Amino acid sequence: MKTTFSARRRTPAVRSVLVSLAAVVALAACSQTQAVFPTDKERRKNPGGTYEMQTMRESFEERETVFGQGGLNLFGDDTDSNGGGTGIGVNAWLWRATLDTVSFMPLVSADPFGGVIITDWYADPATPGERFKANAYILGRELRADGLKVTVFRQVRDPQNGGWVDAPVAPGVSTELEDAVLMRARELRMASNEG
Numbered sequence: 001m002k003t004t005f006s007a008r009r010r011t012p013a014v015r016s017v018l019v020s021l022a023a024v025v026a027l028a029a030c031s032q033t034q035a036v037f038p039t040d041k042e043r044r045k046n047p048g049g050t051y052e053m054q055t056m057r058e059s060f061e062e063r064e065t066v067f068g069q070g071g072l073n074l075f076g077d078d079t080d081s082n083g084g085g086t087g088i089g090v091n092a093w094l095w096r097a098t099l100d101t102v103s104f105m106p107l108v109s110a111d112p113f114g115g116v117i118i119t120d121w122y123a124d125p126a127t128p129g130e131r132f133k134a135n136a137y138i139l140g141r142e143l144r145a146d147g148l149k150v151t152v153f154r155q156v157r158d159p160q161n162g163g164w165v166d167a168p169v170a171p172g173v174s175t176e177l178e179d180a181v182l183m184r185a186r187e188l189r190m191a192s193n194e195g
Contacts, residue, residue: 090115090138098117102177116138131154
């Protein structure tokens with residue numbers, strides 16, 4: 001009975017700490033907000049009263065937000081036409097091309113906001129004694145050759161104990177995979193421009 005009573009007493013304390021933390025975060029998000037009021041001299045110059053709305057709009061557009069420049073855009077707009085899309089934080093062509101290129105390997109993780117794709121180990125049925133894994137990093141919102149980094153890992157079976165041990169990857173494998181992704185990204189972009 002004592003454990004139930006003490007657990008009940010701690011719950012309001014935990015709840016009040018969480019509410020306090022939420023309030024601190026909310027107030028910290030407002031720290032860069034600044035009220036701008038016109039002076040009497042400015043009011044006399046502009047008797048119609050549009051000064052306040054224009055100044056507020058300008059300060060809102062300049063302000064840094066939690067969601068980055070431009071704020072959170074739920075429905076998209078035509079201002080970003082480089083293939084970045086509004087749903088993901090990296091170049092959409094590189095993202096889709098990377099998923100298409102490594103689609104033969106099982107995925108462990110795909111983070112469209114951070115631009116990270118991690119595959120699980122894949123063993124080709126023709127060579128069961130070795131397996132590969134790839135990590136792809138999309139580094140920006142532009143379709144550029146330096147906007148993609150692919151790292152390939154290789155393991156081979158140890159003949160003595162049957163376990164997997166790390167082995168060197170042939171030089172150029174990561175570069176070949178990056179080239180395949182870039183070629184596919186160009187194909188996807190050209191196909192979208194045609195249709």
